[in-house]
Amino acid sequence: MSLNNLKRLLACAAGVLATLPGLALAAGGEKNALNMPVGVTDVGRSIFDLHMIILWICVAIGALVFGVMFYSIIYHRKSRGVKPAQFHESTKVEIAWTVVPFLILITMAVPATSTLLDIYDFDDAEMDVLVTGYQWKWKYEYLAEEGENVAFFSNLSTPQSEIYNTDDKNDNYLLEVDEPLVIPVDTKVRFLVTANDVIHSWWVPELAVKKDAIPGFINETWTRANEIGTYRGQCAELCGKDHGFMPIVVEVVSKEDYAAWLGEKQEQAAKVKELMAQTFTLDELMERGKAVYARNCLACHGARGEGGVGTAIAGSAIATGDIGGHLNIGINGVPGTAMQAFGGQLNDVDLAAVITYQRNAFGNNMGDLVQPIDVFNYKQG
Template sequence: MSMRNWLAAPLLWVVAFAAQAQEKSYAYWNMPKGVTEISRDVYGLHMLIFWVVVVIGVGVFAAFFYSIWAHRRSRNPKPATFHESTTVEIVWTVIPFLILIAMAIPATGTLIKIEDSSDAEMTVKVTGYQWMWGYEYVGEDVSFISRLDRASDRARQVGSGIDPRTVENYLLEVDNRLVIPTDTKVRFLLTSNDVIHSWWVPEFGMKRDAIPGFINEMWARVDEPGVYRGQCTELCGRDHGFMPVVVEAVPPAEFERWLAEQKGESGAAEAAPAAAGTEVAAAEAGTTTDAAVDAGNEAADEAAAAAPLDKAELMTAGEKAYKANCVACHQASGEGMPPAFPSLVGSSVVNGETAQYITQVLNGKNAMPPFGHLSDKEIAGVVTYTRNSWGNESGPVQPGDVAALRQ
C-alpha cells in the first residue's frame, strides 16, 4: 500500500464514522446544555475549561515536537551546557497559577448559585427506596411512588422473549412521573429509606445523593416544557439499573390543574354521590343550608367507610393495587425474588396474623418500603388479594381493619 493510501485510510474511517454518528444522532458525545440556568452555567464552565485544556495541550505538544526536531543529534551533536533558568521556572509557575485563578472565579460563582435554594416557590421531597422513588409535594397533601414502567420491567426479565429495542424509552420510563411547573424555582429535599441513592437528571445540570437519616437539597428552575429523564447514579443494589427518574415540566396553569386532580383522587369521586343525596334530603326537609349539607356528607362518609366490601370487590381492587405497587419485586406469580423479596406463596406472614401483615404493609420492613400512602381500600384489597391467590386461602380484610392500625 502506498504512503498516500496509508494516510487516506484513517481519514476515510473518521469521515465514515462521523457520518454514521450524525445519522444516528449521538447526543451523548458531550454533556447537554440543559434546560435550567444552572445547567447552562455548568455547560459554559465545561466548555471554557475544555478549550483551555486544548490550548495548553496544543502548546505543550508543539513545544515538545519542536524540541525533538530542532535539537536532534544530527543538528546539534554537542549538547547545551546550561543547567537551569530562573526565568523559565518563574514563567511556568506563574502562568498555570493565573490560569487556575481565571477558572476558579466563574466556577466558584456557579457553585455558590448551585447551593442557593432560598426563595424557592415550591418544595418536593424525594425519597429513595430499593428500587423506586417516592415524591411528596410538601404542603400540598400529594404524594406517590414512581417505579420502572411495566413494559420495561417485562422486557428486562430473563427469558421474556421481548426485544428491549422494541420498548420505547427502555429502562427510562416510569409509571408515575414527577410533574413540576416551568419558570418556577423548585427545591428538592432528598433522603432515603434504606441505602444511599442518587437522584440525577442530566438536563438539570445537578445531582444529589439521597442518604438515610440525612436531608440534601438541590433546586431547579426549568425553562422549557418537556419530559426529562435520568437515573439513580449510586450503586444501590441488584436492581440499581432499573430505577429511572422521569420529570415532566408543564406550564404553571397546567400544573395547577394536574395538582387539583391529584388532590381530588383521594375520595372526591366517592364522596360526590353521597353529597348529592344529602342535598336532596336536605331540600326535601327544607334545610338546604351549608351546615346541613356538610353534616349529611360526614354522616354519609362514615356510613360508607363502615360498610363492609364483598370479597370480589376487594380482590379486584387488590389485584390492581398489587400490579401497580408490588409486582416488580414479588412478581406476578407471587414467587418474589429471594432473599430480598421472599415468595408470598404459602408465606407465614401473608397467611399469618392479619394485624401483623397489615402493619408490615403500612410501615414496610427491611427492603420493603412503606405503603402507608395508599388508601385504606387499596391496602385492604392488596392484603385480601395476596391472602387469597396462588393457593393461599384466607378471608377478606376490610378497610376499617386498616384504618384501625394506622399510626
C-alpha cells in the first residue's frame, strides 16, 4: 500500500471520528477565550478536531471513573454503617481495563497519524520565506526566484510607556509589530526557520504553525491560509530577557495585493542601494539613527544610553573613541555576549546613521559622522 493510500484511509477514519461532537467554545483572539482557535488553515481545522475528539474521550472516561468514585464516596461511607467488602483481585477485570484503554488509544492514534503526515508534507510549496529568530525580534526574507530578495526585521511596536503602565494599553498590546510578515491567501507558503543566537520558536496559532528556530540548523514548516486577515502569535521558546516581547504578526492578503506589496518592497530595496552611495549631513544621520537605535539598541542599552543588559553608551570608551573600533563592534558584535553582529542585520545606511547617533547623542558630543561608504569600506576590510 502506498503512502498516499494509507493517508487516504487514515483521513477517512479521521472523518468518521470528526463527526463526534466538535464543539467550539470560543474563537481565538477573543477576550477570555476558553478554547483553541480553529484558525484559517485545513491543518489547523484537523488539529482542532483532533483536540476536541481527545478532549471528549477524556471527559467520557473521566465521567465514568469519577462517577464510580463519587458513588462510593456518597454511598459507601463508614458513617452510614456500611460493612466493607473484602474482594481485592480479579485477573479478568485487570485484563479488561488494560485492553479497552489500549483500543481507545488506537482510535486516537489513527487521526493523529493522518494529521501528522499532512503537517510533514512539505512538497509543492509555492513560495519560501526564511524566518530567522534574533534576541528579540524576527527577520523575514523572501527567497525570490528572480529579482531582489526582500528582507526586513519585525520588531515589537508597543511603546515602553504602555509596558510600564504610564500610558493606556491598546487592543493589540504586545501583539503588534513595526512591519508584519505579508503572505498571499490560498498559497502554500513554506517557512525555513532558523535562529541567529539562541533557540526561539515561531508560532502563529491561527495558521497552526509552530516550529523551533535553532541556531545553525534550518527547520521547515508550511501553511496555507484560507482567509484574508491579520493573525498574531508570539515566540514560544524561552530565549532570554525579552522572550515575552517578540511577537509575530502575519498579514494574509489577496494574491494581487501581495504582488503589489512585493513589487514595492523590491523597489525600496533598490532605493536603499542608491542611498548607500550618497553622503548625508549630521542632522539627517541623527534623525535616521535615532529611529534605528530605538528599534535595535534600546532594549539592551537603554533609552538614554544608560545601559542595562548591555553596557552604557553614554560616555563609553567605544562611542567616544576611535571610529574604527566603534564600527568593529557595531558590525561584528562581541562574540559570546548578547551584543550581536549588526553587519548582517542592518544596511549600510542604517549602520552609519546609528553609529553617528551613538557618537553624538546622550552627551557624547563627538561631532564626527560616519557615512554609508565608510561602513561599506570597513566591511570590505
